Amino acid sequence: MSDRDLVVLGVGMHPWGKWGRDFTEYGMVAARAALKDAGIEWKDVEYVAGADTIRNGYPGFIAGSTFAQKLGWNGASISSNYAACASGAHSLQAARASILAGFCDVAMVIGADTTPKGFFAPVGGERKTDPDWLRFHLLGATNPVYFAMFARRRMDLYGATSEDFARVKVKNSRHGLNNPYARFRKENAIEDVLNSPIVSDPLRLLDICATSDGAAAMIVTSRAYAERKLGSLNGVPRIRAVSTVTPTYPQTILELPDFATDSTAVVSPPARGFKDSLCWAAYEEAGMSPSDMNMAEVYDLSTALELDWYEHLGLCAPGEAEGLLRSGATAIGGRVPVNPSGGLSCFGEAIPAQAIAQVCELTWQLRGQAQGRQVEGAKAGITANQGLFGNGSSVIVSV
Amino acid sequence: MSVSAAGGVTRVPAVEGWYTLDHEPHLIGCRCAACGTYVFPPRSGACPNPNCDSEELVATPLSRVGTVWSYTENQYAPPAPYRAAEPFEPYALAAVQLEKEGIIVLGQVPKGIMAADLKVGMPMQLETDVLYREVVDGVDTEFMVYVWAPAGPSAAESIGGRS
Numbered sequence: 400m401s402d403r404d405l406v407v408l409g410v411g412m413h414p415w416g417k418w419g420r421d422f423t424e425y426g427m428v429a430a431r432a433a434l435k436d437a438g439i440e441w442k443d444v445e446y447v448a449g450a451d452t453i454r455n456g457y458p459g460f461i462a463g464s465t466f467a468q469k470l471g472w473n474g475a476s477i478s479s480n481y482a483a484c485a486s487g488a489h490s491l492q493a494a495r496a497s498i499l500a501g502f503c504d505v506a507m508v509i510g511a512d513t514t515p516k517g518f519f520a521p522v523g524g525e526r527k528t529d530p531d532w533l534r535f536h537l538l539g540a541t542n543p544v545y546f547a548m549f550a551r552r553r554m555d556l557y558g559a560t561s562e563d564f565a566r567v568k569v570k571n572s573r574h575g576l577n578n579p580y581a582r583f584r585k586e587n588a589i590e591d592v593l594n595s596p597i598v599s600d601p602l603r604l605l606d607i608c609a610t611s612d613g614a615a616a617m618i619v620t621s622r623a624y625a626e627r628k629l630g631s632l633n634g635v636p637r638i639r640a641v642s643t644v645t646p647t648y649p650q651t652i653l654e655l656p657d658f659a660t661d662s663t664a665v666v667s668p669p670a671r672g673f674k675d676s677l678c679w680a681a682y683e684e685a686g687m688s689p690s691d692m693n694m695a696e697v698y699d700l701s702t703a704l705e706l707d708w709y710e711h712l713g714l715c716a717p718g719e720a721e722g723l724l725r726s727g728a729t730a731i732g733g734r735v736p737v738n739p740s741g742g743l744s745c746f747g748e749a750i751p752a753q754a755i756a757q758v759c760e761l762t763w764q765l766r767g768q769a770q771g772r773q774v775e776g777a778k779a780g781i782t783a784n785q786g787l788f789g790n791g792s793s794v795i796v797s798v
Numbered sequence: 799m800s801v802s803a804a805g806g807v808t809r810v811p812a813v814e815g816w817y818t819l820d821h822e823p824h825l826i827g828c829r830c831a832a833c834g835t836y837v838f839p840p841r842s843g844a845c846p847n848p849n850c851d852s853e854e855l856v857a858t859p860l861s862r863v864g865t866v867w868s869y870t871e872n873q874y875a876p877p878a879p880y881r882a883a884e885p886f887e888p889y890a891l892a893a894v895q896l897e898k899e900g901i902i903v904l905g906q907v908p909k910g911i912m913a914a915d916l917k918v919g920m921p922m923q924l925e926t927d928v929l930y931r932e933v934v935d936g937v938d939t940e941f942m943v944y945v946w947a948p949a950g951p952s953a954a955e956s957i958g959g960r961s
Contacts, residue, residue: 536880549868659901
C-alpha cells in the first residue's frame with residue numbers, strides 16, 4: 400500500500416428523505432454514526448472538513464465550524480468547502496491534503512442538507528449579471544433542461560430509446576430496495592417510468608432525480624494512525640485517489656448553468672473532455688484502470704446521464720452504454736455494477752452530502768457490509784460526480 | 799435600446815447588450831483583440847483562453863445561423879425568475895452550434911415549434927420573440943429575447959459558407 404493512501408476508518412449517514420428540518424440535525428446523526436463506526440471519540444478528531452450548503456443561511460456557508468461547534472468545540476482545525484455537487488469530495492480532498500502534509504492524522508469529512516420542494520431555483524433577488532439567475536430568467540433553463548439535452552443527443556446520435564433510460568431506473572430501483580439510507584425504496588417497472596409525465600423532453604419524472612434532505616460523514620486517517628489503532632490494515636478500505644480537476648479550455652460541451660460553450664475558433668478541444676478527465680485523473684493517480692473496478696457509484700442526476708458516465712469512466716466506448724446496460728453488466732451480479740446503493744435515483748440529491756455518500760457506499764461494499772445489495776468480492780470501486788461551474792470529482796477506494 | 803412596435807407597444811431587450819432587435823437580429827458576442835477567440839454572453843475583462851493574457855474583449859456580431867447540437871421541451875413552468883404565462887404553454891429550447899465561432903449557444907425556440915420538430919444537426923436561424931409583456935411607467939412594454947428558429951433553405955445554405 401502507498402504512503403499516500405488514506406484509511407477510511409469510519410462512515411455514517413442519516414437516511415435521505417424530505418422533512419425540512421434543520422440540516423445540522425441530520426449531520427449530527429451522520430457524524431456520531433461515523434465516529435462510532437471508526438471506534439474513536441469526537442475529541443480524537445483533529446480536523447473537520449465541512450461541505451457547505453448554500454440554502455440554509457450562514458451555518459451552511461461555514462459547515463466545518465458549524466459541525467465542530469455542534470459536536471462541542473474540541474480545538475480541531477476546520478475548513479468549509481463549496482464546490483456545488485462536488486462539495487463533499489472537495490472536502491475529502493482538503494482533509495486528505497491536511498493528513499498527507501502531516502498536519503493531522505484524524506479528520507472528519509461531513510456534509511448535510513435540507514432542500515426546498517420542486518425545481519432548484521437560483522438564489523433570490525434580481526441579479527442580471529449572474530448567469531445562474533439569467534438562465535432561469537431568459538430561458539427557463541432548469542437543471543432538467545441540461546440533463547434532457549444530453550439524453551436527446553444519446554437518442555439522435557446513438558439510437559438510445561426511452562426504454563433504455565427506463566431500464567436504468569428499473570435497475571437502480573432494484574439496487575436501492577434494501578438500502579436503509581435510500582429515500583425511494585420501491586421497485587419500478589419500465590412501464591412506470593414510461594407512464595410518468597414528461598418534465599423536459601425526452602426525460603420523464605422518474606428519469607430525473609429528486610432533491611432530498613440527508614447527511615453523510617466519514618472519518619479518514621493517516622496510514623500510521625490506522626496501523627497503530629487496528630494493527631493490520633488487511634481488508635480496510637483505503638482512498639487511493641481523489642480527482643477534483645477542472646475543465647481544460649475549450650470546454651466544448653454545454654454544461655449547467657452556461658449559456659454557451661467555450662470557443663474552438665483558435666484553440667482545439669482537449670483530447671479528453673471534462674468528465675473523462677475527472678475519471679482518468681483518478682485512474683492515473685491510483686495507478687489503476689477501468690478493468691480494475693468492480694463497481695462504480697455515479698451521479699445519475701438523470702437516467703441518461705448514468706449511461707454517459709459508463710463512457711466517461713471507460714467502462715465501454717462512446718455509444719455503447721445502452722448495450723452495456725442491456726447486457727446486465729451494470730446490475731448487481733454483473734461485471735461492474737453501477738450504483739449498487741440505488742444511486743441518486745433512490746436517494747435524490749442532498750448536495751453537500753452526496754459525494755461523501757458515494758464513498759460511504761463503496762466503503763460498506765468493500766467491507767462486505769452492504770446487506771441486500773452486496774457486490775460480491777468487490778476489491779475496488781470508483782465514484783464519479785459533477786456539479787455546476789466546472790466542479791466535479793472522482794474517488795477510487797480499494798481494499 | 800428600445801424599438802417601437804405596432805399598436806403603441808415598446809419593445810426592449812430582456813437583457814441589455816446580448817442581441818439586436820432589428821429586422822435581421824444577431825447575437826452580440828465578444829472577440830479577443832489578441833488571440834481572436836470568441837465568447838458569449840458578451841463581457842469585459844480577461845480573455846478565457848489560458849494561453850492569452852489579453853484584457854481586451856471587443857463586442858462583435860455572431861453568425862445568425864448554425865446547427866442544432868441538442869434540444870428539449872419544457873412541459874412544466876420553470877420557477878421564478880422565469881415569468882411563465884398562465885396557463886403555461888410548453889415550449890422548446892435548442893442549443894445551436896455556430897461554425898465560424900466554434901461555440902454552442904442555448905436559446906428558446908419560438909412558441910409552437912416543439913421538440914418533435916427538431917433534430918440534431920438541423921439548420922437554425924436567430925430571431926427574437928416576446929419573453930413577457932408588462933406596463934412599465936405607464937408604457938406597454940414587450941421584453942424581447944433571442945430565439946433559435948428552424949432556418950429556411952437560403953439560411954441553411956449559408957451555414958456552409960464561412961464568412
